[in-house]
Amino acid sequence: MASTKSARYKDQPGYVLHSYPYQETSLIVEVYTREFGRVAMVAKGAKRPHSPLRSVLMPFHALTLDWSGRSDLKTLRTAEWRGAFRLLRGRALMCGFYLNELLLKLLHRDDPHDALFDTYEQTLQALLNNADHAVVLRCFEKRLLSELGYALLLDVDAQTGQPLQAQRRYQYLIDRGPVAAAEHQNGLELLGQTLIDMHNDNYSSAVTQQQSKSLMRVLIGHYLGNQTLHSRQLLIDLQDL
DSSP states (O other): OOOTTTOEEEEEEEEEEEEEEETTTEEEEEEEETTTEEEEEEETTTTSTTOTTTTTOOBTSOEEEEEEOSSSEEEEEEEEEOSOOOOOOHHHHHHHHHHHHHHHHHSOBTOOOHHHHHHHHHHHHHHHTTOOHHHHHHHHHHHHHHHTTOOOOOSBOTTTOOBOOTTSEEEEETTTEEEEGGGOSSSEEEEHHHHHHHHTTOOOSHHHHHHHHHHHHHHHHHHHTTOOOHHHHHHHHTTOO
């Protein structure tokens, strides 16, 4: 926890989301922590060949972090691996970059979501275990939107409040939810079964996989606004997003 005198934060679990050069020998590191959310830090000297931080500040590896400072840009003091070193590869690696980019662009700094942090860890573990990438992404996207206050309505008609009918077609209206397709002309059209399956995190159906992919693409694009996800096109090319 933080000390009001020193503003020192010790032994905090976290992950590197992104880093970029700062001055000649340092890095700016965006980290995601359980207690403090997304935090920006300067890692002084991290680019030097013999810096203890150089080989540690890598995405997707569980870290224990110490930092200090009261400004928006904190100073990273130490970083150590927390647990075994395991490397994401191939499509799993690209999915990991997509997760990190979502967190960078949708989470405000210093806004903790401890349940989402746990979901992020579980999602990385699922990718390491070669779980179905598309299913892993859908579940994470749904949880992320819920944590941000944009929870999806997936079990009842937003217009009538009645339970969704599996074989009926619905249109999903952003910030409202599904309504019977015959009653509205705008919005993404989906089967009721797809929405029911998403509510239950059941992506065994090929139709559900395809329609849920389309729905999440529309919703996340809406909440991103004008921001571009550079990892998205790579995943679209790999047919995972």
